[in-house]
Amino acid sequence: MNVDYIFNNNIAGDNEEPNREKKRGRKSSKEIQEEIHQTIVINQDVRRQTCTIWTDDLHAKFMEAIHQLGEGRCYPKEILEVMNVPGLTRTQISSHLQKCRSNSWRAPRKQKAICHSLSQASSSGTRQKNSFKNYGAMPRLPNLQCNLDQMERGSEFSFSAPNINNIFARGKSLTQQLYHPQPQVQPQAQNNVGGGLQQHGPSFGLLGSQGLQGPTIGNIIYKPGITFNNSDHYTQSDYNLNLNAAHDTTYSGSGIMSDTNIDETINYYNLNANLDNVTTYSRSAMISNTGVANSTINELGAANANFQQNIGESNEHDDELFQVHFDDQVNASL
């Protein structure tokens, strides 16, 4: 590491912005110039904040804070408070958050890790195509659970990733916006799920306030072969909502529900409504959706998926696949 980075440690003991004057609003370029001059010439030992090394432990703490805060509250300041690490600053958290959101952070010991096999294509190189896939804030899907612990790193921010947008909540980038479509199911007379998914809290509110809406997928009749989220090979499916699935339908991993052949795609939520004897194959990540069972999909209680799942490893597919079988019927009511 460059020694310069270690220059200026947090001698002052301030938690926030050690040895560095807090910014107070916009400065004129002249002020900035003067400040630079002072920093370099007059105050020579005030140059650069200590370089924080985000070790696994520190990152774990960071993630713990993320999870603790939950979607909609993953802001640097709050993360900082929850982490309660002496010397750590909000700026540093922001920086780390940025890296994580863009999926460009790697634990120090993993920096030279080589990705093998399936996902290698996007795992190295300057910037991942689907760099936006993580750290959005998950939308709030009432009573929908997501087992983050089963997700690999990279998707660990997911719940925030998807609020990932808000988990990272205030993101405004196009990618994030696109990445967090707001599924809307329009009430119809048909047997779809009225009301659909309604997002609450900052993330959804944010998107809504920006006039952005995801595709309206209400009243869609599923047709085998159609994929919901496959605009390219780097699709991330925050939501997969299948409505009106046909009896005895089987979804394959490469199909609507999952991401076979798609690098590093994660399905954060897979929601099947109105299913009857549907067998779903998916990557392990999808297993996080086991909480879908018995979920109330919207506040109106429009759909209650009361079905059981048998989850077991499947030999028929590649080793990351699980077989999920919904044996019981789904009871959906409007």
Next chain:
DNA sequence: AGACATATCT
């Protein structure tokens, strides 16, 4: 004026 996201720099 502070917090944030994002761009840029080291």
Next chain:
DNA sequence: AAGATATGTC
């Protein structure tokens, strides 16, 4: 390339 810093917006 990880992390710090600059910049612009709200």
